[in-house]
Amino acid sequence: MRPLISVARRPTPDSRLVAAAEIVRGHLGPRLLSISYQAGDILCLEVDRSDLLATATFLRDAPELRFDFLSCVSGVDMVSHMLVVYHLHSLSNRLTAQLKVKADAREPVVDSVSAIWPTANWHEREAFDMLGIQFNGHPNLERLLLVEGFVGYPLRRNYQLPRRRWPHGRMVEEGGPVDERS
Amino acid sequence: MTEFVQQVLSDPTVQRVLWLIVTLLWSLLFLLTSVLILIWGERKVLGFVQDRYGPHHTGKWGLLQSPVDALKMMTKEDVVPLLADRVVFWLAPIAFFAPVLAAFVVLPFSDVLVGADLNIGLIYPLALGSIGVVAIIAAGWCSNSKYSLLGAFRSAAQMISYEIPMVLSLVPVLLLSNSLSLQSIIRQQEGIWFILVLPFAFLTFFICGLAETNRAPFDFPETESELVAGFMTEYSGMRWAMFYLGEYGNMIVVSALAATLFLGGWQGPLLPGIVWFIGKVYVFLFIFLWVRATLPRVRVDQLMDFAWKWLIPATLLNIAVVATLALVFPSGYLIPIGIANWLLSGGFVWSLTRYMQGRVEKSKRLAAAWAPMGTAEVPGKIVVAAGEGVLARRS
Amino acid sequence: MSEAEILPGQTEDGSLPSVFTEEFSLNLGPQHPSTHGVLRLLVRLSGEIVVDCKPYLGYLHRGVEKILENRTYMQGIRYVDQFDYVSGMLNEHSYVGAVERLMQLEVPRRAEYLRVVVDELSRICSHLVAIGTALLDLGAWTPITYCFRDREEILDLFEELCGSRLNFNYHRVGGVLFDLPEGWVAKCLSFLARFERSLDELEEFVNGNELFIARLVGVGVITPEMGIAYGISGPSIRGSGVNFDIRTYRPYSVYTELGFEPQLATAGDCFARYLVRMAEMRESVRMVRRALEGLPEGPVRARMPHYLLPPKGETYFSIESSKGELGVYLISDGTANPYRVKVRPPSFVNLQILPELVKGQKVADIVAILGSIDVVMGEVDR
Numbered sequence: 001m002r003p004l005i006s007v008a009r010r011p012t013p014d015s016r017l018v019a020a021a022e023i024v025r026g027h028l029g030p031r032l033l034s035i036s037y038q039a040g041d042i043l044c045l046e047v048d049r050s051d052l053l054a055t056a057t058f059l060r061d062a063p064e065l066r067f068d069f070l071s072c073v074s075g076v077d078m079v080s081h082m083l084v085v086y087h088l089h090s091l092s093n094r095l096t097a098q099l100k101v102k103a104d105a106r107e108p109v110v111d112s113v114s115a116i117w118p119t120a121n122w123h124e125r126e127a128f129d130m131l132g133i134q135f136n137g138h139p140n141l142e143r144l145l146l147v148e149g150f151v152g153y154p155l156r157r158n159y160q161l162p163r164r165r166w167p168h169g170r171m172v173e174e175g176g177p178v179d180e181r182s
Numbered sequence: 183m184t185e186f187v188q189q190v191l192s193d194p195t196v197q198r199v200l201w202l203i204v205t206l207l208w209s210l211l212f213l214l215t216s217v218l219i220l221i222w223g224e225r226k227v228l229g230f231v232q233d234r235y236g237p238h239h240t241g242k243w244g245l246l247q248s249p250v251d252a253l254k255m256m257t258k259e260d261v262v263p264l265l266a267d268r269v270v271f272w273l274a275p276i277a278f279f280a281p282v283l284a285a286f287v288v289l290p291f292s293d294v295l296v297g298a299d300l301n302i303g304l305i306y307p308l309a310l311g312s313i314g315v316v317a318i319i320a321a322g323w324c325s326n327s328k329y330s331l332l333g334a335f336r337s338a339a340q341m342i343s344y345e346i347p348m349v350l351s352l353v354p355v356l357l358l359s360n361s362l363s364l365q366s367i368i369r370q371q372e373g374i375w376f377i378l379v380l381p382f383a384f385l386t387f388f389i390c391g392l393a394e395t396n397r398a399p400f401d402f403p404e405t406e407s408e409l410v411a412g413f414m415t416e417y418s419g420m421r422w423a424m425f426y427l428g429e430y431g432n433m434i435v436v437s438a439l440a441a442t443l444f445l446g447g448w449q450g451p452l453l454p455g456i457v458w459f460i461g462k463v464y465v466f467l468f469i470f471l472w473v474r475a476t477l478p479r480v481r482v483d484q485l486m487d488f489a490w491k492w493l494i495p496a497t498l499l500n501i502a503v504v505a506t507l508a509l510v511f512p513s514g515y516l517i518p519i520g521i522a523n524w525l526l527s528g529g530f531v532w533s534l535t536r537y538m539q540g541r542v543e544k545s546k547r548l549a550a551a552w553a554p555m556g557t558a559e560v561p562g563k564i565v566v567a568a569g570e571g572v573l574a575r576r577s
Numbered sequence: 578m579s580e581a582e583i584l585p586g587q588t589e590d591g592s593l594p595s596v597f598t599e600e601f602s603l604n605l606g607p608q609h610p611s612t613h614g615v616l617r618l619l620v621r622l623s624g625e626i627v628v629d630c631k632p633y634l635g636y637l638h639r640g641v642e643k644i645l646e647n648r649t650y651m652q653g654i655r656y657v658d659q660f661d662y663v664s665g666m667l668n669e670h671s672y673v674g675a676v677e678r679l680m681q682l683e684v685p686r687r688a689e690y691l692r693v694v695v696d697e698l699s700r701i702c703s704h705l706v707a708i709g710t711a712l713l714d715l716g717a718w719t720p721i722t723y724c725f726r727d728r729e730e731i732l733d734l735f736e737e738l739c740g741s742r743l744n745f746n747y748h749r750v751g752g753v754l755f756d757l758p759e760g761w762v763a764k765c766l767s768f769l770a771r772f773e774r775s776l777d778e779l780e781e782f783v784n785g786n787e788l789f790i791a792r793l794v795g796v797g798v799i800t801p802e803m804g805i806a807y808g809i810s811g812p813s814i815r816g817s818g819v820n821f822d823i824r825t826y827r828p829y830s831v832y833t834e835l836g837f838e839p840q841l842a843t844a845g846d847c848f849a850r851y852l853v854r855m856a857e858m859r860e861s862v863r864m865v866r867r868a869l870e871g872l873p874e875g876p877v878r879a880r881m882p883h884y885l886l887p888p889k890g891e892t893y894f895s896i897e898s899s900k901g902e903l904g905v906y907l908i909s910d911g912t913a914n915p916y917r918v919k920v921r922p923p924s925f926v927n928l929q930i931l932p933e934l935v936k937g938q939k940v941a942d943i944v945a946i947l948g949s950i951d952v953v954m955g956e957v958d959r
Contacts, residue, residue: 039678041827042893068805069821071895072921074906085906087893087921091805091821098893119808122929130642145635145958155643232722328603332940398716399788402941478788479716481941482625538787541794 013037020095023064028055038098042087046100049110056113059088059097066090067097070113073123075131077156082108082133103133112138130155205297209286212460216467217430218248224471231475258419263326266416270324275417275424277317281310282431289438290364292448292455303364304356304443307435308349311394314432315341318413321425325416334413336402336482340393343486344400347493348390354383354504355443358519368447377444379516380504382526384444386497388469391436393489395429398474402482437466496530600628605943607636613710613947614954618931625939630932637958645918650676650750650885653915658744660922661956664703666695667898669748672918674829675894675905676750680887687875688752689831693868694765695747696830696896697861698735701772702728703899704812704854711851711948712783715792720782727775730768737761750885752878762869769862776858783851793848797934797946800845807930811901811923812853813950817845823897835867847949854951884913900924900951922956 013021021035021043033046047055059067067088076083086099103110112135114120124135125144132153135141143150152159190196222237222245229236237244262271285307287297300306315338322334356362358379359370377384393400417425441447441462448455480488503522508515605618615636621629641660645653657672658665670692677684684692709724732742737758739747747754783789804814814821822839824832840856842849889911895904901923910916927950935943 038892039681070808071902072893072904072906072919074917074919076908076917076919085919087904087906089821089826091819091826094826096827096893117808118806119926119929122925143635145638147635154640161643228718232719233726234722328601332603401716475719477717478712478786478792480788481792481939483939484791535787538790542790544795 013040013043016093017041017043017095020065020093020097023062024059027058027062031055041096043095043097044100045097046102049101049103052099052101053111053113053116055099056086056116059099060116064093065095066092067095068092068117070117070119070123073113073120073127075127075133075155077105077131079105079157081105082131084108084110084127084133086113108133109136110134111136112141114138129153132156202297205287206283208291208295209283209289209297212291213283213286213427213431213434216434216463217427218252220430220433220467220471221248221251223467224474227468227471228475231472252423255420255423260420261416261418263416265326267324267326270320271421274317274321274324275421275428277320278314279424279428279431281313281317282428282435285310285435288364289435290368290442290447291459293365295456296365299363299365301361301363304352304362304367307439308345308352311341311432311435312345314428321417322413325413327416330413330415333415337396337413340396340400340402340482340485340489343489344390344393344493347386347489347497348394350494350497350501351383351386351390352443353497353501354380354519354523357501357504357508358516364442364447367443368449371446371449374516375444375446379520380444380523382496382500382523382530384440385527385530386493386500387443388440388466390493391440392470392473393485395432395436395470397429397433397470399477399480400485401474402479402485433467433470434463437463437470440466492530492534496526500526603940607633613952614957616928616952616954616957618943620935620940620943622940625941627935627938627940627943630935630943632928632931634928634954635958637954639959641959642918642920646914646916649913650887650915653918654748655744655746657920658746659955660920660959661703661898661900661903661924661953662743663706663953664699664899665743665745666692666699666747667703667896667903669745670696670830671894671896671898671903671905671920673748673750674896675892675907676885676887678894679890679892679907679909680750682751682879682881684752685876685879686831686873687756688877688879690868690872691753691757691877692748693830693832693835694865695735695738695745695753697864697868698731698765700899701858701861702731704858707899707948707951708779708851708854711847711945711951712789714944714948715789717789720779723775723779723782727772730772734761734765734768737764749878751881752876754878756877762872765865765869769866773859773862776855780855790848792941792945793846793851793949794844795846796938796942797847797949798845799930799934803930803933804845807933808926809901809930811898811927811951812850812857813901813927815839816842816850816853818843823895823902827895829894829896831868832864835864835871837864847945850949850951886911886913895921898923900953900956901927920959922959924952924954924956925959928952928957 017037017040021037024043024045025032025035028047028051031047031051033048034044035046036044038044045055059065067090069089069091071087071089072085074083074085074087076085082103082105084101084103086101088097088099089095090097101110108131110133112120112124114124114135115137121139122144124133124138125141127133128135128138128141129143129146130153142148146154154161191200225247226236226244235244237247240246240250262268288300288303288306290296290299318337318341319334322330322332322337325331355367355376358376359367361367361370392398396402438459441459445462445465447462448459450458500523503526504519507518507522511518600621600623603620603622605620607615607617609616617633617636619631619633620627639659641656644656648656654669654672657668660668676682705724705728709721712720735745736742738761739745739755741747799809799813799817801814801817801819804817804819810821810823818841820839820841823829824837825839838860840853840860842852842856887909889909891906891908893904893906895902897903902921903923904921906917906919906921907915908917931947931950934946938946
């Protein structure tokens with residue numbers, strides 16, 4: 001029997017989003033590493049680490065864009081590199097954008113945007129806490145959720161939870177990284 | 183042998199000592215029984231106001247709750263914090279409870295049943311109330327804990343601030359009764375109870391009584407949600423029970439004073455005086471509990487504000503008005519004083535409400551400086567533009 | 578200058594003024610009757626005025642994001658329930674909504690309507706807890722029992738619907754788990770009628786009470802600029818006049834069909850946030866009524882394979898939770914487990930503004946402001 005899943009075709013992005021994309025493309029030029037539309041309503045951008053602060057300031061201040069609401073800063077461990085993903089809302093223009101920045105896998109360092117959007121303060125602390133991403137210029141980069149003195153970054157893919165019998169019969173007592181990428 | 187006993191008993195000193203012991207016994211009896219009833223009553227009244235039962239498993243209607251609580255207090259381990267000042271720690275609950283018990287000696291339970299009808303009867307319990315402040319500060323200090331200290335300071339500030347309007351609010355009663363002795367004040371009320379003539383004095387006295395006994399809405403020193411238990415934080419078991427006894431005892435003393443000064447004390451038809459007295463005291467105790475169930479807490483600076491900027495001028499005004507009217511109408515001053523007092527009560531409540539509304543107006547003016555931001559194309563319904571309809575009651 | 582210890586307030590020539598004051602630190606929590614969970618606030622006080630306030634989080638951290646990476650999508654739903662435990666349905670909706678957005682899956686219309694019904698009932702539950710506990714912190718012992726009495730009725734409805742009062746596990750990818758049992762709609766509608774009268778009673782108790790006004794009006798004012806800079810969402814920012822509600826900003830489910838309207842207030846203080854929550858409860862009642870009256874026929878769950886394998890990709894989906902924007906950033910690598918689930922909890926972001934708001938206020942205002950921002954530590958710590 002045919003399943004009841006109906007998968008809609010990828011919706012086309014609406015005109016305001018396309019116009020915003022043009023403005024971004026025009027300003028950033030070759031510094032914009034990639035641009036796409038996620039499910040038709042989020043503008044996805046990727047820039048290099050060094051352009052992060054300039055791009056962020058532009059996104060916040062450009063009058064047609066005015067992305068003044070930083071919704072979320074996520075850190076992701078994609079084994080070969082680290083990702084920092086910013087989700088932004090523009091309340092006056094009703095747009096949503098996603099900004100991605102790649103960082104080094106072993107020692108990820110990214111500029112802090114807490115001077116641009118004060119709400120980034122705790123988001124970045126959490127990313128540091130869980131994934132070990134250093135944010136340059138952050139007012140107080142300390143552990144937020146985990147206890148002070150905790151060693152290791154749990155959300156990294158190579159972090160093993162303690163006291164589990166992992167595959168191949170290996171019993172791990174303490175949690176910690178299993179390869180040299182600490 | 184009997185001659186010897188008779189001779190001893192006729193000695194006035196011995197008689198006085200015996201009467202003192204009798205007074206002490208009945209005071210303790212009344213106090214402890216009332217506290218037991220109050221513990222149960224508070225939980226039941228609060229429960230019923232909050233749409234729940236209150237204690238109802240321990241005995242029928244939860245009546246055994248009080249004895250069980252008392253038993254628990256007595257069997258608890260006596261914990262003294264390590265760094266606490268042991269002597270003061272031991273003394274503070276006693277110093278808190280002793281003045282309460284001492285105040286019972288002037289309370290007139292009936293026309294003969296009064297411990298000592300002092301000719302300064304009205305000043306005596308009020309003066310004893312001041313000793314309680316010292317005990318609270320001592321308790322807060324010697325516990326060696328920040329919470330206790332903060333609670334003690336707040337309590338002391340509150341009690342000192344509210345003693346003044348309390349005394350001032352009783353001056354009109356004094357003007358009407360021409361005597362400080364409590365029995366003679368009661369006798370003066372044979373024609374009309376003072377609450378009908380001096381409602382504003384009663385209102386201010388009751389509010390100050392709430393503040394003096396650290397009861398809601400003035401229970402800031404023991405705010406559970408901020409300072410755990412204020413100055414009583416480090417006390418447990420029987421020591422804490424002494425504080426508790428002292429607090430309820432204070433409530434009883436204030437209620438008894440209110441009953442004596444404003445409701446005619448033990449006067450009343452048919453039933454014996456003592457029944458009327460105890461009944462009136464319990465009416466006021468019930469009002470204490472009712473107010474606790476209903477009203478939230480005042481912030482400490484608003485509390486001081488209220489005492490110094492509202493109650494003291496109001497009570498002074500009351501004194502001036504009553505005294506003037508008593509001079510102007512030397513013979514029939516009761517009715518003009520009554521009218522003036524009722525007007526004062528209404529005026530006080532009205533101006534307090536206007537002041538509160540003023541705060542809302544101020545916040546409305548501040549908010550008018552902002553324009554609503556956000557997605558312009560989606561209209562959002564403005565619920566309340568900072569103050570409209572805030573004080574309106576639903577019909 | 579002598580080498581003797583300089584006491585605070587001591588002037589250079591060694592003399593002491595007759596009165597000097599010292600700041601001291603007070604620890605509020607983590608065990609505390611009014612920190613709404615396990616939150617520790619280290620407060621520096623100068624007398625009654627707060628000089629600085631530093632929150633310490635993480636007492637309820639359970640590592641749910643890591644757990645979710647090791648569970649299938651359906652297994653993960655029950656963990657998401659435990660974020661904002663006073664309104665479980667909304668958390669589930671955000672998670673399954675993210676998966677559905679990634680798969681570009683169309684949910685049956687009956688399921689969308691049922692989702693709106695349970696979401697709005699959950700929102701009412703959450704606001705009742707928020708208002709009740711906020712008022713309890715101010716010293717009013719009674720409103721909380723009235724709020725919880727009404728909440729009990731909603732939880733009874735939920736128990737009939739999905740068997741559980743707190744961790745519902747009701748939303749599924751592609752719809753909801755059960756259809757409505759017999760007579761549920763009638764019970765729900767009669768509850769709504771009773772509830773509107775309860776709301777009137779609560780309003781009468783609180784709105785005109787001068788003591789509440791004295792405690793709440795003008796306290797903890799969040800200006801719109803400050804709110805947006807700090808990423809505040811939900812009733813906390815709608816109380817400042819900013820029209821930001823995900824149900825109209827980036828509409829999901831069937832809210833536009835049901836004619837949803839965001840509720841705003843303009844004062845930005847604690848009282849305005851309370852008013853917004855009361856108005857939102859009334860709006861939720863309206864939404865539930867409209868959804869139940871217009872409930873379409875059909876299946877309640879899209880049929881799909883047992884092992885859900887969404888395509889590789891990423892998505893960000895957010896809903897309007899009772900506290901604000903609850904966002905889920907989901908990365909899938911094509912396997913049965915998600916690769917990364919990052920949850921954007923509204924309480925976590927809203928809590929960040931607390932130190933700014935309490936500076937210069939009195940100690941008593943800390944609990945009033947914390948109560949009005951409405952923080953649930955399960956969401957903050959995850």
